[in-house]
Amino acid sequence: MKAAVFREHDKDPEKVVKIEDIDIPKIKPNEVLVKVEATSYNYNDLWAIWGRPIKVPMPHISGTDISGIVEEVGEEVTSVRKGDRVVSHGNLSCRICNLCTSGREYDCEKRQVWGFQTGPLWGGYCQYAHLPEVNIVKISNNISFEDAAAISMVGMTSWHMLVDRARIKPGQDVLIMGGTSGVGMVGIQIAKLHNCNVIATAGNKQKMDKCLELGADHVVNHREADWYKKVRGITNKKGVDIVFEHIGKTVFPQAVALLKMGGTLVSTGATTGYDSTIDLRYLFFRGINIVGATQGTRAELEDMLYWTANKKIKPLINAVLPFQNMVKGHVMMMNGDQIGKTITTPQKL
Known part of the structure; x- marks a missing residue:
């Protein structure tokens, strides 16, 4: 599959982010493989490329917000099935500590932002991405993949x-x-x-x-x-x-x-x-x-998707970039040359 990979840090995204061919990931029993239709840009993409305020696992694939179609499910997965339209909940947490079970998974001591702190090669700027079942949320047919990716984390x-x-x-x-x-x-x-x-x-x-x-x-x-x-x-x-x-x-x-x-x-x-x-x-x-405040709960994501599906909240999309030119989105964000969210479509080169 195609993926946007960088193997070193640099202030200039165009110098280090390259489209590469890598293997489609093999999923664990509790994971879901998603055919990624849209991925949206966030400022933590730039932090990862720059290597500050923290270093990230290398080689690295950024991207926290994806939407797409379930391609494969692990043998323990019960809530989604192949063909479902889904979006990512990018807050990875243990789900069993006191903070998580009291509805504060964003405060979990083991929390990681998927596509920023994870890796090597585990993020959303790729044609197929995998996540735990608990980090996959179904979306209705009247939310476009672009809107779903754009609204997920920021919403x-x-x-x-x-x-x-x-x-x-x-x-x-x-x-x-x-x-x-x-x-x-x-x-x-x-x-x-x-x-x-x-x-x-x-x-x-x-x-x-x-x-x-x-x-x-x-x-x-x-x-x-x-x-x-x-x-x-x-x-x-x-x-x-x-x-x-x-x-x-x-x-x-x-x-x-x-x-x-x-x-x-x-x-x-x-x-x-x-x-x-x-x-x-x-x-x-x-x-x-x-x-x-940092990110939010799965329930809060589902609240946002409800209002998005009912057209009460609509993401503002700046541009939709073909995947081959996806690094332009990083440059636009770095220069402040966007109004709203920029999207790339990994299935469209």
Whole structure:
């Protein structure tokens, strides 16, 4: 089969990511082999290629989000069968520890992000991929493979951030940072699904317009020095109940300062840097909450797929690339040249 493999780290994806012929994996009794129809890009693909913040097993196949058709099932598998349309749940955990059995598999001490921390040669940028049965979720016929791959991890993560961690409620003022990113595009729609007043941010006019199309009530340019003042003006200086954050260092202190009394900032990333600061007076005088979120549960993924199937939440797809040219997606993501999710189709060279 064809797979996108890299065997060394480099800042330039085009130098190291190559399409190679490798063997189709042999599955274990509890695993499922999937003919991959679509794989979507995530920022952890770049971290893997760069070799930071952690080294990854080599040779490496990245890719956490796949959708496709079940090709083969192990002898212990009972929940899916050959021919089923499925999507991956990329959070690999032990499923038996106290954290996993209490519904917190994302906190499992043995947790790994499939396609990022796994390997050698175990990820989603390939024509056939294998996963444990518990990490395979069926999708309905009215969700396209492209939409399923695009929504799986970012949708699950966004749902976990807003519903589980931030405890979103109708009527709240919600600030979605980076509204045309993978998580941002879904964050806007989840907040509107909960009848909230949504303020989104984006880095240029095209992206700002797309935020409004997704349902945001207001949008500001977070690349402008006074962006946070504009947000405060929109709220009549009251601030916001929830900040949905994943940009990091360049916006984090201002985002914290925008919270109302008792407000919540939920963070799932830091693409502009990790070493941020906050004014601690906001923390104790306003009684704010700063919480983190990483991925989510299988149940949260299934919630997202339900709303996607019912057309209440729709992924924003930037481009669909043939597999032979899939490395272009890494370059586009690295340069910020995308609005929404980029997809590649491993069966189409």
